[in-house]
Amino acid sequence: MARSSLTTPEPDTATAAGRLPAANLPEVYRRLGAAEIRDALRKMRLIRRFEESAEEAYVRGLIHGTMHLSIGQEASAVGVCSALSPTDYMTSTHRGHGHCLGKGADVGRMFAEFFGREDGYCRGRGGSMHIADPSTGNLGANGIVGGGLPIAVGAALAAKRLGNGRIVVCFFGDGANNEGAFHESLNMASVWKLPVVFVCENNKYGMSTSVARSTSVKNIADRAVAYSMPGVTVDGNRFADVADATHAAVERARRGEGPSLIECLTYRIRGHSKSDRNRYRTKEEIESWQKRDPIQLFEAELLEFGLMDTPEMVAIQTSVEEEITAAIEFAKASPAPSPADLTRYVYTTERGSHGHHGA
């Protein structure tokens, strides 16, 4: 992806009042072009509205099973993906809707999958927890805590061997940092200097169990020391902080210097899944994090630096609403899978070369 640098804000998009000196401009805003910044905000809005709409659809009985919403974590998903090229790979988690959309998934096909329809990303076989889209480098969201880490290492080994310049971003939650798969994967990636960026979204709880009660280190990024890789803890609710750290880690990976660990401190505003009654945390705690809403923080910063104005932001919201409405209609109109196809896709019968080199 070509990156144009933004040295100074456009004068006509800045509001004079509250505008900060250009010297304070976070590095990432110099790196990303105006279009990319706008796209990042749009994606954060899209993820938020996608999940809110999915919640509504769930209540109305359009979605079966359960869902794991990432409302409040959008800056992490989009900040990380802003540093990737479309051909880079990604592995995701049970709380992965934002990752998929951040990497470029289409909301219509996302909804179709949530509704269990044939036009869904997985033809209705996966559901909300298992979205894969090889065309955008998305190697799949994983319902097993820590399950995606070794897969990311494998994809990175392949990228290195094939010499295609791709890197792999591996999302996981704070709960995964106590799984053996986490430790094996970081070690293996480090020993072989594989192009992986491990991104821990620390939203404070593995279901109901807090990080403080489950994890022996203060910061999960501290674990990086044990595997001889850089580890940073960033404010996961600030787009710029996440994007800055990810750009550095991606560059290191592309230079062939190996993996990095980024810990994004964030918070899931909703419960773990639809059955969560929030008995393990206080209303005050949730409210304190709602005041640090990543979309609001991002918009405030963009206004302060004069990188975008209010009418532009309103226009994004309007276009997102239209996109969501159209997507839901698309999904509703999509056919359910044929019952006769129940056992299809258990095995592939195709022979010969395979894989997803294109994109």
Next chain:
Amino acid sequence: MTQMTYMEALRDGMRVAMRSDPNVFLAGEDVGAFGGCFGQTKGLYEEFGPKRVVDTPISETAIMGLATGAAAVGLRPIVEIMFVDFMGVCMDELFNNAAKMHYMFGGKITVPLVVRAPCGAGFSAAAQHSQSLDAWFAHIPGIKVVAPATPADAKGLMLAAIRDNNPVIYLEHKGLFGLSGEVPDGDWEVPLGKAEIKRPGRDVTIITWSAMVGKALEAAERLAADGIEAEVLDLRTITPLDVDAILDSVGRTSRAVIVHEEVRTAGFGGEVAAVIADRGFNLLDAPIKRVTAPDTPVPFSPVLEAMFIPQAADITRAVKELF
């Protein structure tokens, strides 16, 4: 044809596949210069180098995930899990990821990998290094399971497994590594899912696979001396199961004895028996019999281990009960 051992043959299969496709690579603990725990990969590191014959840390979960991820994006990994008993360490990556990705993702991702896992008892290696866990893997939709019994099948099934676009568990029996036999030269595959009659007979079908094929052949010779002609049907592939071959043979003999080294309860023999009972009940003149290991961990003492492993005498006894 070349005379070679089972171990040489499975290695030859890997070598042929690696020469014909640069995307094939081998990874595992001590598979490099060391040549594999039992010597299975000897010489491959020298021929293909460290990028294609990769020594890994002792991290079975990461090894299985490594194969899964590399396969998902275009390579064809062969990974060695040093003993099938160690599959417990990495079962999650196998059964929740490798096996399910193709289905769960609606056919968008394929995972062509081979997991080689030495199995079997007979070396006083005790309970954690001697098991046969065939049914464990057979129970997982999305993976295929092969268990060759001869050098020729060891090579042919290896090539077919590597070239199949699904995850395949290749169970190599430690007790067969030194077995010698004729093996076709060059690029030669044994199709997955095809059983083979290793000895024709008209009176009873002995259905078996892996190291028990040899025991069944030995039993068949003894039975012949008593006037009973046993057919030995080697499944070769456990899943997908060659149901047609089973029903065809039982249709001719009217009697079935299933022999496996796995423990009895919920062993794969139960599935084979159920298939015969379900689809071939009217073919039978006698009850279906199973000859298996008992429901115990594998013992260490040679005296006990010899009792644990099904022997030719156990098979002949079971067969004679049907007449």
